[in-house]
Amino acid sequence: MATHRKVSTRIVCISDTHSNYGFDLPDGDILIHAGDLTQTGKRDECEYVLNWFKSLKQFRLKILIAGNHDVTLDKTYYDTNWKWIHMEPENTIEIINMFNDSTLQNDYGIIYLQDQIFIDPVTQLKFYGSPWQPAFCNWAFNIKRDSEEIRLVWNKIPLDTDILITHGPPYSILDSTKGKEHAGCKALFERVQIIKPKLHVFGHIHEGYGKQQDGDEQTIFVNASTCDLAYRPVQLPIVVEL
Template sequence: MRIVLISDTHGLHDRVPQLPQGDILVHAGDFMNAGYDVREVVSFNRWLGEQPFAHRIVCGGNHDRLFENSPELARSLLSNGIYLEDSGTTIAGFSFWGSPYTPAFLYWAFMYPRGEAANAHWDRIPDALDVLVTHGPPYGILDQTASDGPHLGCEELLKEVRQKPPKVHVFGHIHGGAGIHSEGNTLFVNAAYLNESYKPFEPAGQIRVIDL
């Protein structure tokens, strides 16, 4: 099973180069930019439908405000993807679980105060997952805007991932942390397409391909 991973396109999905071939496309959130305009979802949904994958999995992010403020409307517009929000799905025997929530920062969507409040989301992560999709990173793993910057990931998410290690944990949110890291039996992927200046990384926007 080949999975293509991407995150943080922020409304620039039509500028993404042709994606690598695969069976499942996973987008880990922030596909919108301002986050309120339904046309952003309509455009993203059209783009999703144009991608030649048998399945497309989508998790929200802090910019995807319509999915928090008008969830029924937003979800109805995302007809070309399986939307995960503290929920999971199984495809061809492979398990996926996704959540858009991240630690509080300014006044965006899907946020919680740092500390025990995070466990309302992370306690729900199932055991023996193949792919965990969260918008934000765990603390200390691919979670810096620059190599000398502070770690911005979630401490509680890190604890949960270490207790219930998935085969793959894909996220974005912290654009400068884009890359891959292995720890134990888990492959961590920050799949942010845009850098901290909201311009595509090179080459090919750090689009990642993994085989399960």
């Protein structure tokens, strides 16, 4: 009698590439990018990033979120703060529309999530992606640390989420800075403990790069930061089999 083996899904995780894309990727079924796609969200950077994702035909899906450096994807923030980042203002509506263009998903398998759900029709895995993080040097997608507002953001994460993608880490998990401080979000940590997703991918804290799992049945945590503190893309993609 034949034995049926569960088919695994190979997920390749990267983050914080900051427009540095001259590195090799291992093969996989799904590529996840946990934000800071660009250095400052200029239109030419965004076009370059999307063209790079389009070229990655070895992945069935490419799922991405924004990070604090992707400033033009946070319109409210950018309209107020563009002068200290760019010489001339970028057209945020056009850039946001680029990332939400339906042809990205239909023709290239590129999924951009901003506080949104995506269910993979092949594996039925439920993804949820969110770019927010506790306030950090007046960058985009910032919310006051330990505030009710940030709790409300994380409360939107569905309880049945399989794969959670956030730009920032949860508190005390792969979030230690060079100064040995925990930069992660306590409210996010609390929500993740309730949801217990199969996989939580994030970045933001470059020096927190790595993978952590507590027990066989617990969440796999991945800080997938590709760039080191000097913004060199030297930290290898992390592969997870689910």
